[in-house]
Amino acid sequence: MSHLNNALVEFFIFIHKIVANVITNENYSYGVAIILVTLIIKIILVPLNIKSIRSSIRMTKLQPKQKKLQEKYKNDPQRAQQELMKLYKEYGVNPLGGCLPMLIQWPILIALYYVFNNINGISGISFLWIKDLAKPDVVLAVLAGATQYYSGLLMNPASDSPQAKQAKNMNFFMSLFMIYITFKIKAALGLYWVASNIIQMGQTILTKKLEEKHMTENDA
Template sequence: MSFLGNLLNNFFELIHQFVKIFVQGDNYSYGLTIILFTVIIRLLMLPLNIKSTKSSAKMQELQPKMQEIQNKYKNDPQKSQQELMKLYKEHGTSPFGGCLPILIQFPVLMAMYSILYSIKGIDNVHFLWFTLGKPDNTFILTILAILTTYVSSAIMMPKGDNPQAKTMSTMNIMMAGVIGVSSLKLKSALVMYWVVSNLIQLGQSVFMIKMGLIKNTVGSSILNREAEKNEETIKSKDLNNKSVNKSVSKKSLETAVDSKYRSKAEYNSKKNVSKSTGNNSNATKNKKNKTNKNKKK
């Protein structure tokens, strides 16, 4: 086993001993160790992934200028290469900047292969629905490996109908197919490592897209559309709420005015009744006074 393999093997065993403090038995301790190991490795690689992603994003932005240089010096490859290198230097990027995480990930994968195949006690250990030391007969892990490989790469592809996007899409499909076929023969523990690694990569990509570190990709286009839909939904709700509030305010105003007029009408009615009663009372008094005068006479 190489130096990297020995280092990762010792690190894996350290994590396993830590997990066993909280989890009794190998059925879950090995499975949780693989997941925790994968998370830690991906987090350690995060700064490198961010740098690589920025480099890839710059390369996508420079594609029109690169195409222009290639067309301009199509008969002079040496001059074309010089101008391209000058362009890369001006923008602080490199065509190989996006390949570094992949170049690092495969040695880690090979080291994991060596680690998991060297652990004798893992062959008959069950975790969830599969046996860690055997291929998954339900093919669920295979399907997950294919889907996560494709999706985690697809959201990083440049958007638009251009040769570069088509080439990357074809390579992505082929890569997912190779992983799927390989997973049929590999130990489930290694396939689970790959699936978890892809899921973490997917989460990191979504995070970087939302932070604005990645633009002009399929993932950024999808997330932007979702954000626009959410904004439209919020605006529509706000308009509906304002309309309802206006309607309620109008009804309240109409009710208040109607109540005011009813109160005024009732007041006038009572006032008229009071006047009428007063007039009748005065008429009765006058009549009595006349009667008394007649009697005196």
């Protein structure tokens, strides 16, 4: 983990130097550097995101078959669960796939916590409405929770299955947790999380449209 921490510190410093050559005002250069680092990390995670979104779309398409199984084995919940898992395996669906990108990001989030605690340059630096990137920001905390929740809604399939409900509940509690955490940490890290969620939403919407178009063309 220490190698990841040190690598991200050097990476952020490198990106900020590039941004600072273009944007000399530190009140903007640090904020832009954080957003740029977020974008690069999200690009690296694109293959994982695409896989999760495709799983979400397929799960939505399987809803009629899921309901038939639940009706067929309504008196045997254990058998219904077994048949449902077989169905997911057959179509390559992961019912908790929408949560996977979020879980993968936790080590990165922890590493960035180390990064922003070891970069003294952000102290006293403002960005947009944020008065100090080195201190918590209430508005940013609310945005972190709201964008986390909406991003999770887009990722998780609309289904009545127990797995989908579990993913929905997990997303809700994670959103509340993010509000609490962001209210306690430096705004720099909160800005990363909000930017990450917004980029994730854009990726999800675009990938879903392309995947649904692809599936429609294949059905035709």
